[in-house]
Amino acid sequence: MSAAAQQALGPGSGLVSPEINPDHxxxxxxxxxxAVSVQVRGDFGPVGQMREEQGGVWTYTTEPxxxxxxxxxxxxxxxxxxxxxxxxxxxxVATWTNIFTLSAKEGDKGWYYEVxxxxxxxxxxxxxxxxxxxxxxxxxxxxxRLAVYTPAGYEDNPKAKYPVLYLLHxxxxxxxxxxxxxxxxxxxxxxIAEGKAKPMLVVIPxxxxxxxxxxxxxxxxxxxxxxxxxxxxxxxxEESFPDIMSFIEKHYRVAKGAANTAVAGLSMGGxxxxxxxxxxxxxxxxxxxxSGTADPDANADAVAALFAAKPKLFxxxxxxxxxxxxxxxxxxxxxxxHGYPVTYYxxxxxxxxxxWRVYLTVFAQKLFK
Amino acid sequence: MSAAAQQALGPGSGLVSPEINPDHxxxxxxxxxxAVSVQVRGDFGPVGQMREEQGGVWTYTTEPxxxxxxxxxxxxxxxxxxxxxxxxxxxxVATWTNIFTLSAKEGDKGWYYEVxxxxxxxxxxxxxxxxxxxxxxxxxxxxxRLAVYTPAGYEDNPKAKYPVLYLLHxxxxxxxxxxxxxxxxxxxxxxIAEGKAKPMLVVIPxxxxxxxxxxxxxxxxxxxxxxxxxxxxxxxxEESFPDIMSFIEKHYRVAKGAANTAVAGLSMGGxxxxxxxxxxxxxxxxxxxxSGTADPDANADAVAALFAAKPKLFxxxxxxxxxxxxxxxxxxxxxxxHGYPVTYYxxxxxxxxxxWRVYLTVFAQKLFK
Numbered sequence: 035m036s037a038a039a040q041q042a043l044g045p046g047s048g049l050v051s052p053e054i055n056p057d058h059x060x061x062x063x064x065x066x067x068x069a070v071s072v073q074v075r076g077d078f079g080p081v082g083q084m085r086e087e088q089g090g091v092w093t094y095t096t097e098p099x100x101x102x103x104x105x106x107x108x109x110x111x112x113x114x115x116x117x118x119x120x121x122x123x124x125x126x127v128a129t130w131t132n133i134f135t136l137s138a139k140e141g142d143k144g145w146y147y148e149v150x151x152x153x154x155x156x157x158x159x160x161x162x163x164x165x166x167x168x169x170x171x172x173x174x175x176x177x178x179r180l181a182v183y184t185p186a187g188y189e190d191n192p193k194a195k196y197p198v199l200y201l202l203h204x205x206x207x208x209x210x211x212x213x214x215x216x217x218x219x220x221x222x223x224x225x226i227a228e229g230k231a232k233p234m235l236v237v238i239p240x241x242x243x244x245x246x247x248x249x250x251x252x253x254x255x256x257x258x259x260x261x262x263x264x265x266x267x268x269x270x271x272e273e274s275f276p277d278i279m280s281f282i283e284k285h286y287r288v289a290k291g292a293a294n295t296a297v298a299g300l301s302m303g304g305x306x307x308x309x310x311x312x313x314x315x316x317x318x319x320x321x322x323x324x325s326g327t328a329d330p331d332a333n334a335d336a337v338a339a340l341f342a343a344k345p346k347l348f349x350x351x352x353x354x355x356x357x358x359x360x361x362x363x364x365x366x367x368x369x370x371x372h373g374y375p376v377t378y379y380x381x382x383x384x385x386x387x388x389x390w391r392v393y394l395t396v397f398a399q400k401l402f403k
Numbered sequence: 404m405s406a407a408a409q410q411a412l413g414p415g416s417g418l419v420s421p422e423i424n425p426d427h428x429x430x431x432x433x434x435x436x437x438a439v440s441v442q443v444r445g446d447f448g449p450v451g452q453m454r455e456e457q458g459g460v461w462t463y464t465t466e467p468x469x470x471x472x473x474x475x476x477x478x479x480x481x482x483x484x485x486x487x488x489x490x491x492x493x494x495x496v497a498t499w500t501n502i503f504t505l506s507a508k509e510g511d512k513g514w515y516y517e518v519x520x521x522x523x524x525x526x527x528x529x530x531x532x533x534x535x536x537x538x539x540x541x542x543x544x545x546x547x548r549l550a551v552y553t554p555a556g557y558e559d560n561p562k563a564k565y566p567v568l569y570l571l572h573x574x575x576x577x578x579x580x581x582x583x584x585x586x587x588x589x590x591x592x593x594x595i596a597e598g599k600a601k602p603m604l605v606v607i608p609x610x611x612x613x614x615x616x617x618x619x620x621x622x623x624x625x626x627x628x629x630x631x632x633x634x635x636x637x638x639x640x641e642e643s644f645p646d647i648m649s650f651i652e653k654h655y656r657v658a659k660g661a662a663n664t665a666v667a668g669l670s671m672g673g674x675x676x677x678x679x680x681x682x683x684x685x686x687x688x689x690x691x692x693x694s695g696t697a698d699p700d701a702n703a704d705a706v707a708a709l710f711a712a713k714p715k716l717f718x719x720x721x722x723x724x725x726x727x728x729x730x731x732x733x734x735x736x737x738x739x740x741h742g743y744p745v746t747y748y749x750x751x752x753x754x755x756x757x758x759w760r761v762y763l764t765v766f767a768q769k770l771f772k
Contacts, residue, residue: 068481112437115484121497121627122619128490149622154546158527160558177523189654250491253518258490285558
């Protein structure tokens, strides 16, 4: 036995899966000699019935696909399972799926989600104490985890100050969601390298005010927190948000002021972003509401105060098939009726990460210019 | 549809699995109504035959277990699958398994691997350029990813300088291995909070000299790199290691000198640690060879030079059933025959992460004192 051997070192499955073919179709393979029926279920098309070939290896090949990050899993005799040949996984709330990225041509969506030979920013998981949430949670202190992206060059330009995007996840998510499912690091690295986005910090807090960190990273938090009325309340997030901003402004070289500060989020985080901009009308020069909601009629004074402060951008993104589209349109229509400038971006599809990655890619290019 | 809904939000499996019972036995559950045979295979005991109960839910309960981090998966009609009720996974080389920690009493092994209500250090993924590896890989530049743990208090004590442990992974691993499988953050947070280890930085490089980062984090690296003669060579690691140390000493508040510098690693990383200490006899005051090998007969002059520099600690840890035990003993016996002080730690078991977590826990308490 060599010193090289390691606990689970082995041949893996011995199969290549997924395999991206020259025409951008994708072939999946699974060895399951005892199985009667094997399917691949992914977000690239209808459920694929896999066909058994020699050696008990089941295969399926898709149609040619466009550039994108795709998710899938196998169904073996009715039982969902992951692809043992693919080490790349994402967790969405409580469910793990395999993922792969595909770029059909340079600069397509999938290209932005991949790692390229460009300067890479750093990613840090840091802890801050929230005195406000300590009080609301009836604790002496309440340390919470933040993910902080600093762009390439941050460490080597010790006098430079950078604008900040605060990026908020949806219900069931945590401070990992925008990184794993959202591909924030790859999108920012690529956009900044191309000169399409300004170098900026991206700060990803945990958006559930009674949680301290993602499952497993905090004491007494082992399972994802599903939607409930406590996590849907925005009041605690509004009240405690200055604790985050103070920590960031103290520990990072940050360009302050609304012209250098953006807040955006998806779904629950979109609602929080809108609420934060209304609660602090002079703090955020850029607001992104991705598949989010706001109630302008009930907050007419706050909406007026926000737009009196002349934010550089109030950006609303939603999918044509998204259940919250009506609420997004309500905010858009209200603002337009009152002469408040908003930018509206409507995509295909529904309430899905595929859209939120696009919204981040589009929104990030409009910031701090 | 509420703004709270999210793509994969759902009830999950609706089962609790694993469930740690009051007597520290553990119950596993899987819903598999069509299955004929379901097993749970874990590192806590022999394969468990699960029993079908009502509603197609299969269950199995272990004997009472001691405190530890355990890994397991299910086998459904011969097909390996993960537990859909447990979001906690570890990847070892190319294989994902579910994990859970169990603490049978405060301060046992499992306790150190869990998150407790103690001050938490930060963890950063940063990129450095290695001019040496650029040359060896025939590239213009060669950016590589490092994981850096900074202890609690680092950010709030801007004048303090900290000692550094360089921690090296094994073959098939990468800069994530000591974090995910090794529980480095939890072990250090807990030891430092108890005053059992000094506050220190832990720097975890990628130990494969022709790779830039873990699979998926670097361009053109999608699958784990298995053992081969190129990755087993230590010459490139020796030659390029100053690039890492220079970067760390430039970008972090580091106490320099051998008395403040440790290097340790497991398996391939144990071999690299020994090789680095022989190559740079005055740079590392603390050396940890975990399930590693060295050839003192072929390097008698280097061994003499190392011990002439009077390292504070040369620590050799290995399991009684480890295939490399003979090689570890060879180094121990050679040093003792020559009057060179080494510390030898022999555990039960073999070439496994369960041992390496213990070795880190023991070794970290001996550093910088």
